Amino acid sequence: MTEAAQATRRTPGTPCWVSLMVHSLGTTEDFYADLFGWEYVAGPEQLGPYVRALLDGQEVAGIGEMPPDRHLPVAWTTYLATDDADATAEAIRSCGGTVAVGPLDAGIAGRVAICSDPLGAIFGIWQAASRMGTQLHGAPGTPVWNELVTQDSSTVGKFYEHVFGHEALTHETASDDFDYLTLRLEGRPVAAVHGVGRSLPHDRGPHWMAYFEVADTDEAAARVAGLGGRVVEPPREGPHGRVATVADPEGAVFTLVRSHPET
Template identity: 85%
Template sequence: MTEAATATRHTPGTPCWVSLMVHSLGTTEDFYADLFGWEYVPGPEQLGPYVRAVLNGQEVAGIGEMPPDRHLPVAWTTYLATDDADVSAEAIRSCGGTVAVGPLDGGDAGRVAICSDPLGAIFGLWQARGHMGTQQPGPPGTPVWNELITQDTSTVGKFYQHVFGHEVQTHASGPDDFDYLTLQLGGRPVAAIHGVGRSLPHDRGPHWMAYFEVEDTDAAAARVEELGGRVVEPPREGIKGRVATVADPEGAVFTVVRSRRGD
């Protein structure tokens, strides 16, 4: 990552980091190193066995290992930036959400919390300190988009709007029953909420989906299977470009995307 003095602080409400807690850290490191070209540096000692993924000198994501006695679902977590994690945590509670962990001190990372919105989708809060999180998305292997998959957009749209100050814009194109909101800050889209009604996966519930840039969506999906993962939804054309939803060998689901130029 760039030096702290030159790293850009994320506007509050912007997705600023993604992290993953797994049962086998070494095996997961190997999977993503092959798929995305990641290298790794040690993370904060306070987080236990934890590494930060590095691409072209910039830190792009975190991977940690659960204690042996923990059997939590393995899933990517999207973190939203805040200037004050404690104030944001109180706003989350007052708007019907839940704060499950923290806020707590994460060393040079700053102050963090794990929360959920009123319909149960888990996300993180991050008040950055020396480590600013993922910088400007760019090359393949970097997280480039985050999208909330939930039952409907109305309730949670208001939640994120009130807690983080997002401007909500309804997606204009597509069929009339396409339930999709873009969350904007300063007129710039930073994330989205996709209401899928009864099509929500029963084994996952509402969840934030992390998108990672790739050079070739079809080739990346095929490589996931070769590395012991699986394809959840095959390559297709989506709003952000050509996408495929995949899962790593421990079952963490994410999306690979070949973004359209100009998005």
């Protein structure tokens, strides 16, 4: 491992990047630039038309454009860190998951794969080369949390424990009516699993949800609507702060959050 990679290494299993594949790259760039203040740089070229979003000169997320003949659902993808993408891909297969793309080389970014867990939620894995993922944390416009929304937390929680070494703990607010696990690594929470049973959206299925920090959830949700997106679930209080679930103009769903000071 190079010194640069050592300096930016994330504990395997830690969410380290979020990326979006769309049909119209330019239009989507404009939407998130207006919403979050993102600027962009191109590449890596191995991923086709692809840009990295910057805030204050630091990378926070990626957006790519699908080939014209591909008509896949438009959705944010959460990437989990790994020291060995090939070994992790094999562990995913052996634990009942699927490896749909890769692992493949992404130039100086490292090695990546697109996978799904046993219930069908899509996620990525990323073995870093010279740098690792999101470089700015906590500021408005940055991804701050990732949550798996699925039918039931227990079965799929075991999958992430076995593959990535997560410790899946029942959240302190969980109850018979609120199925929620926190995934921990080295004693700290890195993600969560929310079992919603029959309330799972029929048009989405199990999915990873990316949360983006905002200064004001209500104002940001209204801005989404004004920019051509839509509000899926209006602003409300959640376990991590005031949240709103929204979608961009191409339908990619994500959550806005104004975190509690202690989270």
